[in-house]
Amino acid sequence: MSAATTSPTAAGLARRPVRRTPAWILTDSIAITRRNMLAVVRNPQLLVIDTITPVMFVLLFAFVFGGAIAVPGPISYVTFLMPGIFVQTVVFGGTNTAVGIAEDMQKGVIDRFRSLPMARSAVMIGRTTADLLRNLYVVAIMFTVGLVIGFRPTGSPLQVAAALALTALFGYAISWLSANIGLRSKSAAAAQGAIFLPIFPLTFVSSAFVPIATMPTWLQPIAEANPVTVVVNATRGLFLGTPDTGLVLGAVAWIVGLVAVFAPLAILSYRRRG
Amino acid sequence: MPTPAVTAEGLEKRYGEVRALAGVDLTVDEGSLVGVLGPNGAGKTTAVRILATLLRPDAGRATVAGHDVMTEPDAVRAAIGLTGQYAAVDENLTGRENLELVGALLHLGRRAAKDRAGELLGAFALDDAGDRPARTYSGGMRRRLDLAASLVGRPAVLFLDEPTTGLDPASRIALWEVVEGLRRDGTTILLTTQYLEEADRLADRIAVIDGGRVIAEGTSTELKDRLGEDVVDLRIVDAARTPEAIGLLRELAAADPRVDAATGRITLPVHHGAGILAEVVRRIDGAGLEVAELSLHRPSLDDVFLALTGRSAEAAEAAREVAAPPRRGLFGRRRGAAATANVEPVPAVTTEVTA
Numbered sequence: 001m002s003a004a005t006t007s008p009t010a011a012g013l014a015r016r017p018v019r020r021t022p023a024w025i026l027t028d029s030i031a032i033t034r035r036n037m038l039a040v041v042r043n044p045q046l047l048v049i050d051t052i053t054p055v056m057f058v059l060l061f062a063f064v065f066g067g068a069i070a071v072p073g074p075i076s077y078v079t080f081l082m083p084g085i086f087v088q089t090v091v092f093g094g095t096n097t098a099v100g101i102a103e104d105m106q107k108g109v110i111d112r113f114r115s116l117p118m119a120r121s122a123v124m125i126g127r128t129t130a131d132l133l134r135n136l137y138v139v140a141i142m143f144t145v146g147l148v149i150g151f152r153p154t155g156s157p158l159q160v161a162a163a164l165a166l167t168a169l170f171g172y173a174i175s176w177l178s179a180n181i182g183l184r185s186k187s188a189a190a191a192q193g194a195i196f197l198p199i200f201p202l203t204f205v206s207s208a209f210v211p212i213a214t215m216p217t218w219l220q221p222i223a224e225a226n227p228v229t230v231v232v233n234a235t236r237g238l239f240l241g242t243p244d245t246g247l248v249l250g251a252v253a254w255i256v257g258l259v260a261v262f263a264p265l266a267i268l269s270y271r272r273r274g
Numbered sequence: 275m276p277t278p279a280v281t282a283e284g285l286e287k288r289y290g291e292v293r294a295l296a297g298v299d300l301t302v303d304e305g306s307l308v309g310v311l312g313p314n315g316a317g318k319t320t321a322v323r324i325l326a327t328l329l330r331p332d333a334g335r336a337t338v339a340g341h342d343v344m345t346e347p348d349a350v351r352a353a354i355g356l357t358g359q360y361a362a363v364d365e366n367l368t369g370r371e372n373l374e375l376v377g378a379l380l381h382l383g384r385r386a387a388k389d390r391a392g393e394l395l396g397a398f399a400l401d402d403a404g405d406r407p408a409r410t411y412s413g414g415m416r417r418r419l420d421l422a423a424s425l426v427g428r429p430a431v432l433f434l435d436e437p438t439t440g441l442d443p444a445s446r447i448a449l450w451e452v453v454e455g456l457r458r459d460g461t462t463i464l465l466t467t468q469y470l471e472e473a474d475r476l477a478d479r480i481a482v483i484d485g486g487r488v489i490a491e492g493t494s495t496e497l498k499d500r501l502g503e504d505v506v507d508l509r510i511v512d513a514a515r516t517p518e519a520i521g522l523l524r525e526l527a528a529a530d531p532r533v534d535a536a537t538g539r540i541t542l543p544v545h546h547g548a549g550i551l552a553e554v555v556r557r558i559d560g561a562g563l564e565v566a567e568l569s570l571h572r573p574s575l576d577d578v579f580l581a582l583t584g585r586s587a588e589a590a591e592a593a594r595e596v597a598a599p600p601r602r603g604l605f606g607r608r609r610g611a612a613a614t615a616n617v618e619p620v621p622a623v624t625t626e627v628t629a
């Protein structure tokens with residue numbers, strides 16, 4: 001224990017510039033994103049869950065509901081269903097954000113971050129970015145499995161790519177909503193419970209799994225207005241090569257709107273807490 | 275006059291009905307180690323969190339390394355290291371990655387962060403484990419890594435919140451040695467503890483805190499002059515003759531003897547306990563009194579409390595629990611979980627008490 005551990009007199013108080021620069025937001029966010037990704041990579045269990053869940057959803061819905069539900073038009077139920085499953089799965093993926101943040105707070109890691117002269121927004125940005133990367137992985141898996149079991153997108157590669165991007169970005173928007181819930185939860189388990197409260201009706205009262213026309217009439221307007229419906233319908237059009245510009249813009253607007261509201265809110269409440 | 279590295283004036287913090295801090299004044303001179311000693315719920319963590327910019331006080335002001343904690347938090351953060359009450363290591367990262375992450379967030383630059391991480395792993399005997407995920411570490415290793423993480427930025431001021439609570443005796447002694455090394459190298463340290471023995475061994479000055487207030491402050495010697503260096507506990511068979519026994523023993527005591535009304539146990543703070551023990555026995559015997567129980571031990575936090583407040587640390591905590599029913603704490607853990615550790619005297623490994 002010598003100069004190796006500390007030497008405050010030599011390199012003490014004035015050793016580092018403490019002027020906050022905007023570049024910190026970027027560098028610190030990258031550091032935190034990396035840290036969060038390492039957690040996924042290091043936890044075989046998380047990795048398996050991230051891989052199995054999308055595969056399971058795709059197979060379950062396609063084979064269990066596959067024959068039972070008639071869909072309008074010439075497309076197969078699998079082709080109808082896939083975009084819905086994609087969106088549902090990334091929305092569920094977005095709930096990881098709440099759990100991750102609650103866990104960090106519980107374990108005191110956040111205390112360490114708060115005691116460092118870092119960009120505070122980086123803790124939230126790094127978390128949602130890592131969860132976006134996780135969701136991109138999930139989307140890639142689902143798309144592949146979908147193709148194997150008969151999902152036949154007929155859109156151009158660009159349209160298909162746009163559909164996949166919209167899907168992942170919607171998950172990102174949900175992550176920011178989820179971050180706010182995580183920040184207000186006392187434990188990871190509480191966060192998990194709290195986030196699914198809005199997420200379940202959001203995903204199921206939508207056009208993700210069944211045509212809205214099959215729902216009770218009083219439920220239909222709610223389902224129509226649901227952002228999940230907007231995003232699912234927009235991506236369905238893109239996958240089939242018949243994009244509806246209005247729907248695509250609507251989906252983009254929802255994504256931008258959710259991020260614009262919930263990202264500053266999360267960053268502010270992270271700053272204010274404690 | 276030494277410059278203060280930490281100053282606190284009238285710090286107050288309230289959580290609903292609970293007054294966690296009721297006006298804390300504290301000074302830590304540059305290069306010194308101040309021990310903040312108090313039972314569970316006394317306000318130690320709250321005070322540390324305020325000084326480390328994690329929490330804003332409701333009233334009062336504080337400076338660390340010459341910077342105001344409220345108005346210049348970044349400057350404070352650049353000058354401090356914090357080791358919280360619960361190890362804040364990232365389980366999924368290796369020891370090395372934990373340290374490199376802190377280096378990155380301190381904006382040391384990749385190269386410097388790497389070097390520093392290697393240096394600290396060596397200094398804390400973690401080289402071998404450095405590339406294993408921290409989740410595989412023992413409790414003692416975690417604490418060391420946590421402490422190392424708080425040293426990445428070569429802090430001028432280090433906050434250690436109950437750094438040895440929950441450690442086994444060997445790890446505790448190892449950690450004491452590390453802290454002593456840091457202190458020798460000139461780091462200013464504020465350490466909280468529930469153990470008088472720990473404060474006694476490490477601290478230049480001790481602040482005893484209770485109910486969110488500093489109730490006594492001084493060097494270990496000054497406190498001992500008030501409390502005695504050792505404590506003789508004595509109970510005689512015929513409880514009715516307890517006052518007589520006290521009369522016989524009063525002149526041997528360093529401070530007023532006290533009697534526990536419930537058990538009839540006499541607590542006698544003394545200097546040079548071993549020499550006095552024989553005299554105690556002689557006098558009791560001489561008066562024809564019969565000893566039911568006799569022991570000599572170093573004063574515990576409980577004895578300090580009894581002397582300063584007239585009630586035990588346990589009672590202080592119990593009163594607190596009634597006022598504030600058990601609740602989930604800052605880290606989602608139930609506060610007061612360590613209650614039993616409170617009055618348990620630290621293994622008697624420190625004998626070189628300033629005589």
Ligand SMILES: Nc1ncnc2c1ncn2[C@@H]1O[C@H](COP(=O)(O)OP(=O)(O)O)[C@@H](O)[C@H]1O
Binds near residue numbers: 312316
């Ligand atoms: N986040 C919190 N919310 C409500 N009460 C709290 C919180 N943190 C601490 N307290 C209360 O404040 C008092 C002081 O707590 P603390 O500073 O943690 O004491 P110590 O660290 O000495 O054990 C206790 O009564 C505790 O229950």
Ligand SMILES: [Mg+2]
Binds near residue numbers: 319
């Ligand atoms: Mg504490």
